[in-house]
Amino acid sequence: MSSHDMIDSYLVELRAALQRHPHVDDLVAEATDHLVECTGRLESIGHDHSTAQALALARYGDPSVVARAFAKAGGIAMPTKTARVAGAAALGAAAGWLGLAVGVFPYLATVMWFSDGWPGAWVLMLSLAGASTTAATLVLLHGLLLRGAGSYSGTAYLSMGLGIAALVLLTLVTWAWPFGVVPLAIAFALAVRRVNASLAGTGPAEWLLAVAWPVGCALYLVLETLGFGPVAEFGNYPWANAAGFLVGAVLFSAGLVSIGIRLRHEAPDAQPAAIAMD
């Protein structure tokens, strides 16, 4: 063991706490220089070597505190228990959106708009399915926002606010889904941008979460304009509506699965003392 045994042990902990940072070697090198320099200064004013090391380490701060400071400065992604739960929720939400797209929605779009009245039971079922699927999606959103920087601030509140607005709209007026999915797309655009800014290493697939629903809405508008399928009693085209929802939901689900698998397989408990945030 070197003459800086306490510092060496500390640096091992610090490296583990900062393991996801792309420049971890530089950060540890900088910490090494700081701690050795500080120890030398403290020895020069009369402290013995062990005391000087202990004081230098105490002044530098616990590795968890330092890691959190880097996270808040946008320098590290922090896997948390919330992020792992969010991964599972994302996979559940993907199943929900696909279920709505493939099963419930096309059926309802056809039956409801081409029948004399909208069956209350079906409307209620659609609302419940929309609510539960969107709620699971918001769990992912929450996990992404925490993973981005460890805590809420600024755009994170805006993102979650838009997500909650989407939840309300997709519960109360599920059939008018474009009004609900647009704020949801903006919420995810903000969240993914935040995660990218913190060097969390998201891939292009995650941007599907932001672009999927705008693509679905655009397709719906185009098909509606072209008069796709039979016209319903209000002069609208339910199949155009269903096709737009189907495409949006499939793309969105692809993004959910991609990020869900990634978050689900992170190991938040690998360094609990250093990086656990919740």
Added chain:
Amino acid sequence: MLVLAVLAECPRHGYGVIEQLRLRSGDAFDLPEGTVYPVLHRLERAGVLASDWSEHAGRRRRTYRLTESGRVALTEQRSAWESFSAAVGSVLQGVPCPRTT
């Protein structure tokens, strides 16, 4: 602003910056020293600081210096602080109440 001010005279490594902050403030800023590094890195990303690596006593050392935009930012922030500080000082100084009789 404080970090920029400490680097205004000459380039310093991280420990040097933190030591100057502590000395000049009379130990008023009692924060974990390791948390100053994210601030330095953020300021570098913002373009107000630049850094260089060198070897010192067998270990790697990163030295920070103020950029031109950092000097401009410091001048602006210092001016704003002096105006604010003067205004607060003026209010706190107080004046005698006028006689009402």
